[in-house]
Amino acid sequence: MEAEELSRALAPALGDRLTAVEPFPGTAGRVRFRPDGALDVFRRIHELGFTHLSTVGGIDWVDHREVFYVAWSDALKQYVFLSTDLPADSPHIESATSVWPSADWHERETWEFVGITFDHHPDLRHLLMPDGYAFHPLLRSFKLHEPEELEVKVRHV
């Protein structure tokens, strides 16, 4: 499947929730969408046969944050790359767990490290960090701490 074909398959159902579909190396295409239409995009992509969610991740671009999804189709033997931009002051997006249950841990990790909140996630808590950890350590605003400083903050939370 090429990007044009993907665009034709998505555009009628999604309308203006779809921002762009562009070629992306190694995948069927890179789908950009508006964050408020995320769940419709996920459902449509799932209907096209991309039934396995391989990765969820986030990027801190300082002025905004990007969240991306990589889904795999067993029938097409192809990935598809979804991404959208979120405002830096309140980055939140609908959880993909209702479409791909495997998004659970990926979204927990993304929330933990990049601070993107996933609405209606069944269990949005720490995955790799201890409970009560006070930072989102992959944000650009996170500064490396002196060991003692970090220790006190972690212990007293």
Added chain:
Amino acid sequence: MGGLTMAAPAVSTAKASAPVETSLPPELPMAGEPAVPFVEIEALRAQQFIPAAKEALGALLAEQGQSKLIRPVFNWAGRNSLFPLHWGLACCAIEFASAFGARWDAERFGVVPRSSPRQCDLMIVNGTVTWKVAHKLVTLYEQMPEPKWVIAMGNCATGGGPFRTAYSVVPGVDKLVPVDVYIAGCPPRPEAMLDGILRLEQLIRDRKE
């Protein structure tokens, strides 16, 4: 043994808090009886058995003169049968494992790795300790019976190593448990680990209290 019947489960025995002299230790339940919860066994152990054992040992030591007779025997036995609980968290565990292979054969010093903290008196932390695993390490340390020692093996366990300022790493395991011997190296060779164990044996030999 048949005379010691337990009228009620151990729960109520612990709550009765009768004077220690008169209360008999409860028997473990026979097959078919309701089992004693693990928490209750722990509470009994802490409230009755450990103080009783300490009292008996203290009386024995006071009677025999502890620094002259009993203590050297204990130290001799302890330093020749160090049973380590190992924390294979990173590459130091590979060196730890090879130290128990045929070439270095750490068992000739009486060092036998065990799988349960209840059987161990030495904790060897070999690897990078993260904050996520920190409270589990403290829990297992507290489960080890006294007397107990800790060896921090490698730079990560000693001071955090190259990850010292990282967001997730404990900068040295001595922030969590008291450490007796530090072994430098990244990772230390098995000879260095054996040297650390021999130095710990020297510490135990000189132990007075």
